[in-house]
Amino acid sequence: MKTYDSEDRYIKDLDDGKREIALSTDDIHVSYGTHEAIHGVSLAFERFKITALIGASGSGKSTYLRSLNRMNDNIAGTKVTGKIMYRGLDVNSNEVDVYEMRKHIGMVFQQPNPFAKSIYDNITFALQRHGEKRKDVLDETVETTLKQAGLWEQVKDDLHQSALALSGGQAQRLCIARAIAMKPDILLLDEPAAVLDPISTATLEETLMELKERYTIIIVTHNMQQAGRISDYTAFFHLGNALEYDETRKIFTRPKIQATEDYVSGHFG
Amino acid sequence: MNNDEIRANLLKRSRASRNERFGKLISGACITIIIAVVVSIFYFVASKGLATFFEDKVNLWKFLTGTIWNPSAKDAQGNPQVGALPMIVGSFSVTFLAAIIATPFAIGAAVFMTEISPRLGKKVLQPVIELLVGIPSVVYGFIGLSVVVPFVRHTFGGSGFGILSGTFVLFVMILPTVTSMTVDALKSVPRAYREASLALGATRWQTIYKVVLRASTSGIITAVVFGMSRAFGEALAVQMVIGNAMLLPQNLISPASTLTSVLTMGMGNSVMGSLSNNALWSLALLLLIMPLIFNILIRWIGKKGAMR
C-alpha cells in the first residue's frame, strides 16, 4: 500500500454558525486493548443531511460510526475517548444515560438483524418496553414506519408473520422501520446495503433520500457510487484518521488530498 | 419533545439503566448461589471426611491400605478397623474393567457413525445412544439383578454377585457417553486428512486406522476417562449387583463392594459423629476427589493433544 502523510488533511468545519449541527465529535480515539484503531477524529454533521463515511476496509469508518452511539461500549476491552456532542451534551461521558441516548441516535447494521418475532412486534417491541402501550399508537407507528421504509405494500397482510421469513432487502428495510419507530434524531447506518442485491440497494437508496427530510443520516459505505448518489457530505477515512471531509460534490470532483483522489479514482492500494 | 426536555431526559437515569442494574444483580445472585453450593459441598464433605483422621486419629495410610472394614470394633492394639482398600479396589476394578470393555465398542460404533454410514448413524445409532443415556440407573440395576447376575451365576459359577456383574452393568451404562464423545473427537478430524489418505490409494480401513484414529487419539482417551469418571461415581446400579461384601475381592465372581455401594448401604445405619459415620464420610471425600483427578487428567490429555 502506498503511504500517505496522515498530517496532510482537509476537514471542512461545518460548525461555522451558518447551519444547524446535529452531532459533532471532538478528537475521538478508539482503542481495543493496546491497539488504537481511531487516532483522533473531529467531524461535525449537519442536520437533515446525509453524510457518507468512505474508505478502505480497516480504515476505521465503521469503528468510528459505532462509537457515535456508544455501541463499542459492549465490546470488552474497548475504550473511547474524546467528546461526542449532541444537543450540547457530551454523550461520551457518564452523565449522559446511554440507553436514553440510543433512543435519539438509532442504528442500522450491515447484516439485517430482525428479531425472531413477527414483523409487527419487531417494530413495536422496543416502543412497548419504553412504555408505549396504546394500541392505536402502535398500529399507527407500524404503518407509517413501514411506509417510510418502503415495505408497507409488501407486508401489510403478513404483519403477524415471522420477520425471519423476509428476504434480505425486506429484512433490512424492516430494520430501518424499526429504527425510525423510535423517532430518533439521527440514524447511523453501517454499510446497510453490503449484503443486498442491486435492486434492493436501489430501493434502499430511494428510502434514504426520503428519510433525510426528517432525520440526520450518517452512512458508512464501501460503495463510492452510492456515496456519490445519496450523500451531501463525505468523509474519507484512512488508517484510523479522517483525512478529508467536505461536500460530496467536491470530494468526488476536486479532492484536496492525494489519498482521497487515489481512493475515489480507484488508484488506491 | 423540545430540546430542554430531551436534555433533561438524557441526564436522568433511564428506566433501561435501572433495569440493567436489576438484571446484573439477579443473574449475579444466581451464579453466586451455584458457586456457594460448590464451595459448601467441598467444605462440608471435607470437614466430615477429615474428622476420621484429625479427631479419631486414624492413620491415612492405614485407611487407604487396610483390608478390614469394621469401624464399630477395634483390633488387638485398640486401633479402629477402618481399612478402605477392599472398596477402593472394588471401585477401581469395576471402573477399569468396564472402560476396557466399553472402549472398543465405543470406538467401533463411533467409527461406524462417522466414517462408514453417517446416514444410519444419524438416523438409528444416534437416537439409540441418546435413549441408552436416558435409562435411569436403578433400571440398569434391576436388569443387572434379574438378567446379568443369573447369567454370571450360570456361566461362571458362584452367586453371580460380584465385580464381573458390576462390570457388565457399568459397561452398558458408560457405553453411550464414551461413544458420543468419541464421535465428537472423530468429527473434529479435518476432512482433508481423510481425502488425502484415500487419494494416496489407502483403503477406507487403512485411512480410519492410520489417519483418523491417530489424529483423534487424545479426544478418544478423554472420552474414555470421562466414562471412567462416570463409572467410578455410579452408585445404585453397581450396589445392586456387586454383592456388598466388604472383603478384598479374590476373583471377579465373588461378592465385593465399592465406595459408592458402602456409602449407600451404610450411611443410614450409623450415628452422626461416630467413628463409623466419620469413616463413611472419608469414603465420600474420596469419591469427591476422584472426579477432580479425572478432570485434571482430561485437561492434561486435552493440552497434550492440542500441543501435538
Add this chain to the structure above:
Amino acid sequence: MTPRKWDKIATFVLYMISIFIIFVLAFLLLYILISGLPNVSWHFITSKSSSFQAGGGIGVQLFNSVYLLVLAMIISVPLSLGAGIWLSEYAPKNWITSLIRNAIEILSSLPSVVVGLFGFLVFSINMKFGFSILSGALALTVFNLPLLTRKVEDSLQAIHYTQREAGYALGLSRWETVIHVVVPAALPGIITGMILGMGRIFGEAAALIYTAGQSSPSLDFSNWNPLYIASPLNPMRSAETLAVHIWKINSEGIIPDATQVSAASSAVLVLFVLLLNFLARYVGNRLYARLTGVKERN
C-alpha cells in the same frame, strides 16, 4: 492378507458392533416392557404400595416423583436461567470467570451419591429439614443445576451477536434484550435441555435416598393444604420416589412380588423417560418452527 481384505473384515466388525449396541438397547427396552407392562394396571399405578405382602401399587411413589420433579424444576429453572445468562452475557473475560466455569464443570462431574450425601448433611441435618420433599428437591436442584446452566449458556451463545446489537441500538438494556430477544430465540434449545433434565431427575435415586427418604407417611389425598401434616403436598414429609422404590424393594427384598413390582415400576419409569425424550424433540422442533417460520430444523 491384502489391505482390501482387511478393509472388508473391519467393515464387517464395525457393522457387528453397531448391531450389537442396537441389540442391547432393544433387549433392555423389550425386557423392561415385556416383563413389566403385564403387571402395570390402573390399580397398580394408583394404589398404595405394600410393605410385606404381594399386590402393592406405586400410586404414592409416582405422585412423589412428579411432585419432587415439579419442585426441583421450580427452583432450578430460574436459577439456571439467571446463571446461564450471567455466564453468557455478563461474565467478564478474566480468571474469576474461568474459575467459576471450572467450578460448575466440577459440580456436573460429581457423582449423584455425593450430591445426595451433601444434601443429607446440609439440608436434612444442618438445616433440620429431615428426610423431606424439600431436602430432596434441593438435592435434585444441586444435581440438575450445572447441566441446565450449561445448556442455557450454550443456547444463548448460539444466538448471533447481531440480535443483541439490534436490541441495544433501540435503547434497550442488556437485560431486557436478553430476556425479551435472546432467550425467546434460544427457547428451543433451552426447553429441550430442561425436558431432558426432567428425565434425568425423574430417574434419579442416589441423590434422594438420604434426602427425600426411603418411605412415605400415610397420606390423606382429600386434603391438599400444604401445611397439613398428612397432605400429599406437605413439603416437610418424607417421600419415597418411584426410582428409590425400585432400588429399595430390590435391595431389601421383603415383599414377595419384588421382581414383578420392580419390573412394572421400571416399565413406568422408562416409559416416562422415553415420553420426555420424545417430548423434548417434538417441542424443540415445534418451537423452532414457530419462531422462525421455517418448517424443518436442519
